Amino acid sequence: MADSAHPGKSTAGPETTGHEWDGIAEYNNPLPRWWLYGLYATIVWAFGYWIAYPAWPLVSGYTGGVLGYSQRETVLSEVEAVRRERGARGQTHLASASVAEIRADPALLRLALATGKAAFGDNCAGCHGSSATGRTGYPNLQDDDWLWGGTAEEIERTIRYGARSGHGEAHVGDMPAFGRDGVLARAEVEAVTSYVLALSGRPGIAGASPEKGAEVFAGNCAGCHGERAKGNPEMGAPDLTDPIWLYGSSPEQVAATVTNGRKGVMPAWEGRLDQATIKSLAIYVHGLGGGK
Amino acid sequence: MSLAEPNDTLAAAPIPAAPGRKKFGATVTRAAIPAVNGSLYAARTKIQPQAVRGTFRTVKWALLALTLGIYYLVPFIRWNRGLGEPSQAVLLDLDRGRFYFFSIELWPQDVTYVMGLLILAAFALFLMNAVAGRVWCGYLCPQTVWTDLFMAVERVIEGDRRARLKLDAAPWSVEKVVLRSLKHTIWLMIAWWTGGAWVLYFADAPTLVIELATFQASPAAYLAILTLTATTYTLAGHMREQVCTYMCPWPRIQGALTDEHSLNILYRSDRGEPRTPVKRATALRAAGRPAGDCVDCFACVAACPAGIDIRDGLQMDCIQCGLCADACDTVMGKLGRPGGLIGYDTEANCRSRARGKPPVSRVLRPRTVLYGVLVAGVGGGMLYGLATRSFTGLSVIHDRNPLFVTLSDGSVRNGYTVRLINKRPEERRFSLSVDGLADARVEVVGGTPGDMPVPSDSTQEFRVLVFAPAGTRPEASVPLSFRIADPTTGETARAQDTFKAP
Ligand code: SF4
Ligand code: SF4
Numbered sequence: 189m190a191d192s193a194h195p196g197k198s199t200a201g202p203e204t205t206g207h208e209w210d211g212i213a214e215y216n217n218p219l220p221r222w223w224l225y226g227l228y229a230t231i232v233w234a235f236g237y238w239i240a241y242p243a244w245p246l247v248s249g250y251t252g253g254v255l256g257y258s259q260r261e262t263v264l265s266e267v268e269a270v271r272r273e274r275g276a277r278g279q280t281h282l283a284s285a286s287v288a289e290i291r292a293d294p295a296l297l298r299l300a301l302a303t304g305k306a307a308f309g310d311n312c313a314g315c316h317g318s319s320a321t322g323r324t325g326y327p328n329l330q331d332d333d334w335l336w337g338g339t340a341e342e343i344e345r346t347i348r349y350g351a352r353s354g355h356g357e358a359h360v361g362d363m364p365a366f367g368r369d370g371v372l373a374r375a376e377v378e379a380v381t382s383y384v385l386a387l388s389g390r391p392g393i394a395g396a397s398p399e400k401g402a403e404v405f406a407g408n409c410a411g412c413h414g415e416r417a418k419g420n421p422e423m424g425a426p427d428l429t430d431p432i433w434l435y436g437s438s439p440e441q442v443a444a445t446v447t448n449g450r451k452g453v454m455p456a457w458e459g460r461l462d463q464a465t466i467k468s469l470a471i472y473v474h475g476l477g478g479g480k
Numbered sequence: 481m482s483l484a485e486p487n488d489t490l491a492a493a494p495i496p497a498a499p500g501r502k503k504f505g506a507t508v509t510r511a512a513i514p515a516v517n518g519s520l521y522a523a524r525t526k527i528q529p530q531a532v533r534g535t536f537r538t539v540k541w542a543l544l545a546l547t548l549g550i551y552y553l554v555p556f557i558r559w560n561r562g563l564g565e566p567s568q569a570v571l572l573d574l575d576r577g578r579f580y581f582f583s584i585e586l587w588p589q590d591v592t593y594v595m596g597l598l599i600l601a602a603f604a605l606f607l608m609n610a611v612a613g614r615v616w617c618g619y620l621c622p623q624t625v626w627t628d629l630f631m632a633v634e635r636v637i638e639g640d641r642r643a644r645l646k647l648d649a650a651p652w653s654v655e656k657v658v659l660r661s662l663k664h665t666i667w668l669m670i671a672w673w674t675g676g677a678w679v680l681y682f683a684d685a686p687t688l689v690i691e692l693a694t695f696q697a698s699p700a701a702y703l704a705i706l707t708l709t710a711t712t713y714t715l716a717g718h719m720r721e722q723v724c725t726y727m728c729p730w731p732r733i734q735g736a737l738t739d740e741h742s743l744n745i746l747y748r749s750d751r752g753e754p755r756t757p758v759k760r761a762t763a764l765r766a767a768g769r770p771a772g773d774c775v776d777c778f779a780c781v782a783a784c785p786a787g788i789d790i791r792d793g794l795q796m797d798c799i800q801c802g803l804c805a806d807a808c809d810t811v812m813g814k815l816g817r818p819g820g821l822i823g824y825d826t827e828a829n830c831r832s833r834a835r836g837k838p839p840v841s842r843v844l845r846p847r848t849v850l851y852g853v854l855v856a857g858v859g860g861g862m863l864y865g866l867a868t869r870s871f872t873g874l875s876v877i878h879d880r881n882p883l884f885v886t887l888s889d890g891s892v893r894n895g896y897t898v899r900l901i902n903k904r905p906e907e908r909r910f911s912l913s914v915d916g917l918a919d920a921r922v923e924v925v926g927g928t929p930g931d932m933p934v935p936s937d938s939t940q941e942f943r944v945l946v947f948a949p950a951g952t953r954p955e956a957s958v959p960l961s962f963r964i965a966d967p968t969t970g971e972t973a974r975a976q977d978t979f980k981a982p
Pocket of ligand 1: 802
């Protein structure tokens with residue numbers, strides 16, 4: 189290292205830390221001091237933060253911090269604010285307009301579909317499933333088979349008052365326990381089972397004659413289900429000619445229905461849900477695709 | 481005194497000399513190593529660069545005016561996009577998720593262009609670097625530009641290097657207080673304007689200026705301005721070259737991007753060494769002995785805003801601004817010697833000249849060609865993408881549950897969520913058709929397939945039902961093709977999905 193090449197440098201060569209291993213010395217390239225101060229500042233900041241904000245977990249709970257800040261409450265109040273704002277914009281319209289009026293207005297329709305979707309998950313999915321596909325005894329709302337009528341208005345009425353719910357306006361209909369009450373003999377039950385299954389092209393009970401069943405049907409069932417078994421929404425009597433069976437389509441399941449009757453209950457939602465929500469639900473369910 | 485000689489002050493230190501070290505012929509002995517005589521944490525040495533005149537300084541002034549001019553004025557350029565659309569040429573509308581850049585309007589899903597721009601910027605930086613070193617750092621980097629501006633202010637108020645050094649050393653007086661306060665006030669004003677100009681990119685500039693002045697702008701705007709004021713003031717006023725040396729990652733990867741053929745501002749040691757005072761040089765030359773051109777005047781060191789001596793070779797701290805070259809050229813001019821003792825040159829040239837060979841200049845090298853191809857490729861790809869960008873879009877999602885519904889008459893229905901995208905600034909009505917399934921019937925909840933309105937510059941979601949009539953027994957999965965068309969403009973968009981059946 190020629191001195192003349194580095195006149196500005198210390199003649200002793202670069203400063204080292206004094207550490208040396210096997211002849212290799214370590215240069216002292218000091219860290220900028222502001223950097224160190226930056227570290228101190230963050231440490232001070234940390235202490236301040238612990239005091240001001242929730243920070244330390246305790247056995248049950250945590251240190252709350254003197255500012256009383258809570259992210260959870262912030263979120264809750266934001267959600268509340270959005271609710272209120274939405275309510276001001278759309279919910280009042282939804283509450284006052286009729287189902288038909290809502291469906292005619294694209295903006296309201298969109299709002300109702302969104303509201304209905306959320307409300308369905310909260311209130312209806314428990315029985316009808318999160319995708320409204322139902323299960324045995326709980327109608328599939330995606331298809332076009334409706335016990336109590338499938339227009340938007342009819343669906344609204346069913347949601348509002350329910351079926352066999354005890355509400356004064358509720359749908360009522362009775363599938364008697366033909367076998368248990370002794371109205372029909374076992375052979376007649378089997379015959380009529382074979383008959384109705386044959387209506388939708390399904391195999392019946394071996395040895396039971398559908399012809400005999402037709403007679404039994406005409407005498408006992410046609411009053412509600414109709415001469416041609418097409419069902420009657422007034423009484424919630426299902427169409428027996430389509431391939432959709434609420435309580436199952438095996439001969440045993442149908443025979444059990446004829447023997448013991450069925451009394452599925454749909455609760456009345458009036459009083460539990462507000463007007464806007466009920467209408468939104470009706471429009472959403474109708475819009476699933478099976479609505480008439 | 482060389483390292484081999486023992487250091488007097490340290491020779492007395494009780495450090496035992498380790499035996500065996502000398503067998504490497506090492507010139508370094510324990511006694512020669514100065515022990516720790518400084519703190520592990522060093523205070524910054526304040527740098528007071530000397531003003532220079534010259535080519536590089538002129539280029540830097542011009543670029544400073546150009547870049548700051550662009551930054552401060554662009555938000556005020558107007559652009560007519562039609563009624564109800566923003567009339568600002570460059571606007572980042574975060575609320576609506578739109579980015580307007582003159583005639584280009586980007587949507588959130590066009591974020592690929594932003595990625596493309598970043599990739600392009602990286603490749604362009606690589607290319608620049610391979611060809612001409614850190615030109616970005618020296619002339620265009622915002623840190624450099626604002627620091628330069630702040631230094632200019634400082635120079636106007638406190639005087640040039642000597643005056644400032646004197647002022648630094650002087651005890652506090654009325655004059656010092658006045659000068660310092662004036663400087664910091666102007667710095668803060670520039671910093672404030674820097675922050676102010678920033679927020680103008682995010683809202684209609686003339687409106688926002690009035691709102692800001694009447695204290696009606698959103699708190700977020702004031703907060704952004706405050707933050708940028710603070711950072712500009714700190715980084716350009718106080719941190720300066722420390723940002724480049726300690727905070728910026730760029731200098732750290734320079735070594736990998738530069739090679740011996742890259743142009744850099746460098747000291748032509750082949751011409752400068754050995755350094756000789758003027759008079760001796762004349763004498764030496766008269767005697768026919770070699771004498772370097774460098775007169776060891778330190779003008780280059782005094783001018784350097786990074787506070788380094790370029791004659792030590794290429795250094796991490798050097799931002800390649802060329803001010804040392806201007807300083808040296810002035811000196812050379814006074815001495816009647818040719819300029820360019822410090823200037824743009826390559827290591828390879830220096831070496832080859834030192835060996836008495838002609839300089840070798842190689843701009844076309846594998847790495848420059850590769851970077852050039854990459855820049856052209858990415859840039860071309862983005863231009864092509866922009867030119868062929870569609871203003872119509874369609875996305876389809878099949879219902880996940882149920883996959884299909886059998887209806888009472890035996891027909892099968894599938895449900896889809898269909899999103900229509902209209903990037904044009906007017907409402908458009910699309911017609912939807914579905915191909916792939918014979919005799920399929922299509923329904924739109926709350927609308928008709930023939931007429932699906934989508935408001936200007938937005939998207940609209942529809943629930944679409946596709947029915948396979950009873951009696952047709954579709955396969956378990958049939959590919960479907962959704963197609964929307966704008967009957968007015970003839971634009972179309974397609975999306976693929978499937979029809980599921982039992
Ligand atoms: S050494 Fe020269 S080019 Fe490098 S930063 Fe200093 S003045 Fe600029
Ligand atoms: S300004 Fe030029 S002559 Fe003066 S010290 Fe620097 S390189 Fe040497």
